[in-house]
Amino acid sequence: MNLRVTTPAPRDTWRRVAAADPHALVFGTPAWIDCICASGDYVDATRLYETPDGHTRVLPLVRRARLPEPMTIRASLPDGWGTGGLIGDPPVRSEDVGGVFADLALDSALSTSIRPNPLVDDIWASARPPAFVAVPRVAHVLDLDGGFATVWSERITTATRTKLRRAERTGLVVERETSGRGVDIFYAIYLSWLERRARERRMPLPLALWRGRRREPLRKFETVAETLGESCRIWIAWLDGAPAAATIVLIHGANAIYWRSTSDRHIAGPARANDLLQRVAIEDACSLGCRYYHMGESGGVESLMHFKSRFGASQYSYCDYRLERLPISSAHRAARRLSSAVEGRLLR
Numbered sequence: 352m353n354l355r356v357t358t359p360a361p362r363d364t365w366r367r368v369a370a371a372d373p374h375a376l377v378f379g380t381p382a383w384i385d386c387i388c389a390s391g392d393y394v395d396a397t398r399l400y401e402t403p404d405g406h407t408r409v410l411p412l413v414r415r416a417r418l419p420e421p422m423t424i425r426a427s428l429p430d431g432w433g434t435g436g437l438i439g440d441p442p443v444r445s446e447d448v449g450g451v452f453a454d455l456a457l458d459s460a461l462s463t464s465i466r467p468n469p470l471v472d473d474i475w476a477s478a479r480p481p482a483f484v485a486v487p488r489v490a491h492v493l494d495l496d497g498g499f500a501t502v503w504s505e506r507i508t509t510a511t512r513t514k515l516r517r518a519e520r521t522g523l524v525v526e527r528e529t530s531g532r533g534v535d536i537f538y539a540i541y542l543s544w545l546e547r548r549a550r551e552r553r554m555p556l557p558l559a560l561w562r563g564r565r566r567e568p569l570r571k572f573e574t575v576a577e578t579l580g581e582s583c584r585i586w587i588a589w590l591d592g593a594p595a596a597a598t599i600v601l602i603h604g605a606n607a608i609y610w611r612s613t614s615d616r617h618i619a620g621p622a623r624a625n626d627l628l629q630r631v632a633i634e635d636a637c638s639l640g641c642r643y644y645h646m647g648e649s650g651g652v653e654s655l656m657h658f659k660s661r662f663g664a665s666q667y668s669y670c671d672y673r674l675e676r677l678p679i680s681s682a683h684r685a686a687r688r689l690s691s692a693v694e695g696r697l698l699r
Contacts, residue, residue, distance in 0.1 A: 352450035353403060360399035360409050368409045370604065371440035374468050376645065377603035378433035379411045382578050387413050387432050389574045396425055400437075400451060408439040408447050414460070425455075425463045431566075433608070436467025436475070443471065449478040456482055456674060464673045470643070472669035479672060486671040491656070491664035493644040495607075499637040506663025507630075515630050518623035524589045525631050533585030534572045537597040541567065541613040572599070572611075586632050588624040596624040600632045607636035608645045629662055 362381050369375045377383055387393050393413035400408040412435065414425040427435030437443045437451055455463050467475050469490040479485060495502060503512065528536070542560065549559035576583045579601065586598045596614035600607055609632065614625055636644050646664045649655035660666070 352446045354450040354454060355401040356454060357399040359395045360397040364399060365409050368407055368438055368440045372438040373605050374471055375438040375604060376468060376606050376608060377601045378428060379438045380603060384411055386574050386578050392416060408437050408443060410437050410451055411435050421459045423460050425460050427465045434466045434468050436465060445474045445478045448474050452478060452480050452483060462675045464671055466671045469667040469669040475672060483672045483674050486673060488648060488669055488671060490648050490667050491646040491659040492667055493662060493664040495637050495642055495644055499634045502633060502663060508661050511661040514623050514626050518627040521622040522590060523622050523624055523627055525627060526587050528585040528587060529581050529583060534576050536587055536594050537585055538569050540594055540597050540615055543615055544613050586628045588628050590618050590622050593618060595619040595622060596628055598628040598632055602639060605642040607641045609647060
């Protein structure tokens with residue numbers, strides 16, 4: 352399909368499309384791309400497509416800053432910033448995706464990667480040309496159809512409901528924050544988690560904190576909270592005046608996203624604080640009229656996958672789609688393996 356392309360995408364049209372598509376996540380909005388670009392590492396490269404029959408589609412896309420086109424790396428979206436993929440009004444079709452694949456293949460970018468919403472991966476898989484490599488991934492999504500009463504009685508497991516009732520009797524107090532105060536509390540718990548993990552792994556504390564702050568900088572969370580406002584909901588569980596756990600949930604239209612979570616295991620574990628935060632966040636999403644509660648990937652960690660399934664989330668297999676002029680992904684994997692090996696040797 353021949354598509355008319357405009358880049359960067361006009362913001363007004365983009366916002367309209369993001370509001371109209373029932374599968375559009377907050378990750379596909381102009382506000383989210385602004386959050387990514389605020390880091391200074393990326394610039395907006397979002398593409399607006401117009402089909403011959405008058406339909407409008409948008410591919411949220413960023414590219415590495417300060418690199419010429421033949422050397423640039425494009426992503427929809429970068430690691431740590433959620434899923435991307437095509438959004439549209441009316442809904443995206445397989446032929447639209449095929450046209451986007453063909454358009455992206457014509458550019459000279461060194462690398463292009465697309466990670467679509469797991470719920471619509473079927474249209475991407477059916478349209479993928481051989482030039483794009485499919486990298487398997489797994490995510491969990493909870494269907495909120497029927498509201499919280501249905502989720503509670505039919506999807507959350509009996510054992511989990513029992514644990515939640517016990518958690519409510521421990522004295523935990525849950526509050527919702529949409530301000531900088533919530534970010535500060537969340538990040539303080541995160542730093543405490545880094546310190547505990549460093550002790551357990553006998554890693555030098557300065558190194559652990561440097562790596563943790565580099566991977567998840569405070570400014571990232573401040574930018575998201577400032578930009579999204581009420582759509583960035585930080586849930587905090589307190590026990591006897593001490594913060595036990597915090598969870599960040601992002602809201603857009605019919606979709607809620609369980610984006611980040613951290614906890615003080617010694618306080619949160621016995622009181623089941625993480626369980627209680629999930630319950631209130633899911634109930635809140637239902638009250639806002641959301642249809643889906645996206646719980647993200649688990650990195651193959653069995654305990655995390657089990658945690659999500661206990662709340663009724665279903666497992667979805669989907670893929671990253673990558674076009675690379677050079678084997679960049681292989682080089683990155685090799686670098687990570689080398690880094691892990693060096694770190695292990697230093698720790699020993």
